[in-house]
Amino acid sequence: MTTRILTTRMEEHPSDSNSMARYLDTGGYATLRHALASLSPEQVASEVKASNLRGRGGAGFPMGVKWGFLADSDPKYLVINADESEPGTFKDRQLLERDPHQLVEGIVLSSFALGIHRAFIYIRGEYPKAARRVQQAIEEAFEAGYLGADICGSGFSLDVSIHLGGGAYICGEETALLNSLEGRRGEPRLKPPFPAVAGLYSRPTIVNNVESLSNVPWIVANGGTAYSSIGPERSAGTRMFSLSGHVKKPGNYEIVMGMSWRDLIYGIGGGIRDGNELKTWIPGGASAPWLVPEHLDTPLTIDDVTALGTMLGSGAVVVMDQTTDVVAAAHSIVRFFAHESCGQCTPCREGTRWLQDILERILDGSGRPSDIDLLLDVSDNISPGLTWPPAMTTICPLGPSATAPIVSITKYFLDEVKAKIDGFEVAVG
């Protein structure tokens, strides 16, 4: 059973799925023409709401509900978050490079539904090919009358432009993204106000992920209830997973949620490389606490994974086999967050780097027995209680995210961590 919504075109026409000719040839923009001719904005919005699609950027907030918060005051903006930077995540890249018109059609439909006439696509700076392809699609859409003034003679107008990010992970956080788009430092804003009330240039703004918006043409064409009936109730629709690490068949997969981790890793992923043993995996991007083999039969739904104290996040699954040094893996992730901290909140700016330094010491053989408690207490001062979803002493979850690997290795691999620290060997021996 392969239900595909997002990747049909690229699977069937791998050589030119990004072109306007192929898009039109496979029924593209028909939904838009129909909607502009026969549907009201409210009807389009209600289909999206009925789809129960939960945002694919990581937080999993229902898109239709988010749309409902948009303040009714012009001008308002749609911002497309294509700043895909979570380590292990590469699904949006494929959607951008290989089916940009699907995204553009989603953007026009969504803007029509929301009464928005200006959209910005914020694309990760390290994705030049994606940016080129989207730019080409935008130009073709303008040319064909699917963007610009009076689209398809409907009277509805929309202008879209691309902005390339400068390489900061934090700009994937929606309010930091808005700051960056405005030309300010990429720092998350205080909330409230939320972007739907005061976002880009302090105007009402909807920020949606590439994958979320790419689903909109299908939802409008087939109806929200058709979408919501795919997969488990609260994890409706298909979902892109970026599977990487020590599996035999890494890659992007569009799957219906509800299958088990075992199905994903051993079925779709082909199992562990070189006949090795599965040791642990990151279920939803570098920010997510890890899972271990005892969780293999848990279904991939947003709620089931949340119940395990972690998240499906951005759909990045990083698999690690028994050759993995978990302290080194944790250090790698913590170093990433320390490097990407924007620096505005004290606990994140100082704490993530401190965690990195302690892990470095342990890896260098200079760990102290007290370092495990210290790692956990420093983590606790960034994310009190060390629960997931995290409590925070910070403005955004970046700092708390750095504590996820610390919690994971001390929870599941404490002996391995202790073994790296001299004092414990003495104590045990």
Added chain:
Amino acid sequence: MADATRTAAENLVTITINGIDHSVRAGQRLITAAEGIGDYIPRFCHHDKLEPVGKCRMCLVEVEGPRGKQLVPSCTMIVNEGMVVDTESVVVKKAQEGVLEFLLINHPLDCSVCDKGGECPLQDQTYAHGPGESRFIETKRTFKKPIPISDVVLLDRERCVLCDRCVRVADDIAGDPLITFNERGNSTQILTFPNEPFSSYFSGNTVQVCPVGALTSVDYRFRARPWDLEKVSSVSLRDTMHSSVEIHTTRGKVVRVYGADNDHVNDGWLSDKDRFSFATLHSEDRVTTPLVRNGDSFDKISWPEAIEMVASRLGAFLGQEVGSIGGANSTNEEAYTLGKFMRSVVGTPHIDAQVGDGLKPHLAAAVTPRALIQDLESVSTVFVWGPDLKETLPVMYLRVRKAVRNGAKLVVIHPASTGLDSIATHVVRYRAGSGQDTLRKLASGEGELAGVAETLASGSVVTLFGRASIAEDPGLAESVAAYARGLDGPGLIPLLGRGNTFGALDMGLAPNLLPGRVSTSDEKGSSSIEDAWGLMPVGAGRDSMGMLAALRSGDMKALVLVGSDPVRDCPDPGLAVEALEAADFVVAFDAFLTDSSRLADLVLPAAVWGEVDGTVTNLEGRVQAVKRALPPRGQAQSIMGALSDIAFAMGADLKAFDVATVTKEISTLAPAYEGVTPDYLTFETDGTGVVVPMDGVAQPLGYIPTDMSVPIVTDRFTLHLAASLYDDGVTTRNAPSISGLVPKAVARLNPKDASLLAVSQDSVVTIADVLELPVAVDSTVVQGSVVVPFNHAATKGLSATAAVAVAAVRSEI
């Protein structure tokens, strides 16, 4: 604002803090509300006068929400009805102590040599709550230190806690976005932009708001320890705003001036001139003993000899042959005593605190309706037609910026570009000398001024008016005031620059004013003052320019100069020199030998700001106390005491025994000051002074300005003398940290005029045939006018006339 506060106070919400219900003002931030009920939540980035950023995370508390208790920064939370807050829970304490530890791990523990040591919240909180030992064994972050970020401010990035206060002061308050965060994460640091120093008239405020020792001032750095400081509350006299200050002294020297909160006036902010010019007090060039002329130089004499000389020389003239110029830098008590001495002891009506550089005394002292500074908080439009506020009244400039942040529209009309232009709704520039024509167009709403007129006609307006430059006919300011009276209130605020000019005018240091805003033509008012003082001349006297002319022609014989330098400050320096040379006798009370006091027969060392107690009155009529922080330098003394002694030697008793006695006499004799007794100021005003006349007190004079129909100057070139905050005045010249900041003198010309004169950038032109200046071609200068710095060493001797000759200098090779 008092009313607004009362209205807001009625709007209360109930919040629960640590299990106890409190009624607090709605709309305020939780951290402020908690502080108001005695629960001080620690903070670094929060500052009452700055927009919250929630960055340091020190003020985390737990607030009940839909998902249970959550940690939130109390600096960003607005209190709302039923809010349940815990500021002392285990979670809160751990979070706060965690933040404190994070701040400390990379912070140098050099408190013993840090300027902030002893008044540092990071140090205090660490002592109070911190652990005895550090868990951090890694190497601390290091930076090159200190680095100068401007001529007066140094930055130590290792001590910095990245609280964003300095950036917010620079960006939001001062409008000088010249410091910023650089890099990110653990490498985040405060820096200036490459090759762009933090050149701001308000840079010292960043030092004051810095919660640690990261920003230090060149002046104070390593000079003192906080526990050795004696602190005196006073107000700045660098301009007529009278910003509240604390003067910090140690071992007989002022080492630092801090802004003090006074929401009526300065909101806690100061200009760098308010802050750094105190070094003037300690200048080596102070006059410290009485000096008597001996040919081309001076000899020291004793005070008794000097007093005897003044008494006998002044006593030898007819009263009308003597006059006094100055007193605008004195306290009200000194000014009052001077006026009383001149009128009742010497017997002359020739008295003027201004030197032809100000406004008509009635207009300045008693324009009606007069607005308050606080009215700017809630007004629809601010209308500025007068001096460039950024250069002459920098703290008023901040208040106008704040008004605009609050949503007010701003209209700026000036002969040249001003500091406010970038935030103004309308900027109108007129050719110097043609302001009356611009006013006529504005009043009739014609042409390009229609939009401006419309803005001014819609909603409440505060008008800030004064002379755009000393070269401008003072009548124009009155015409502007007459027009502005027709706009919706609150009213007008007259703008004058020098120190306590408004206080001096209120004390009767004007040819046609008696103490308490009584006109000399007011017979009833005059006679009640005469009853107290004894006989005095009837009617109005000569103003400063009139006195100088009379001295030159021999109609007057003697002059008392009080902290006044007409040779530098009056519009006709040539006249001033000739007048002082022609006079039979000139006595100057001054702290320095100026171009004028150098020409005196006798110079008496005057105590200055910081050395005298008394009261002063600002441009809104607010009376506040200035306090002595130090004894007067050398043998310097307050002119109040000196005049008392001179009067005594002349057989009169001024009854100026001490400051309080004089303050009290003013409160009973000067109608507008009725009730402003020393006790009232000390006990009833909350340290922020009181606006006169107080509620229920009537002042005898309410001046209604009229249109003066000033003639339009049609000469080829007209002159605009542009003031600069840093100029050749004594308070800049004698303060080493700011004396080097005086901008280079140039003659600014419109590109078309430059091309007609066949000059270009840096070519040299002569101005009025008396001085040569390099040209700056500037498209903001209106065609037909030339902009030249006022009170600059390079423009000495230039007459402030409306028309001026400009000619290219052709060098022959």
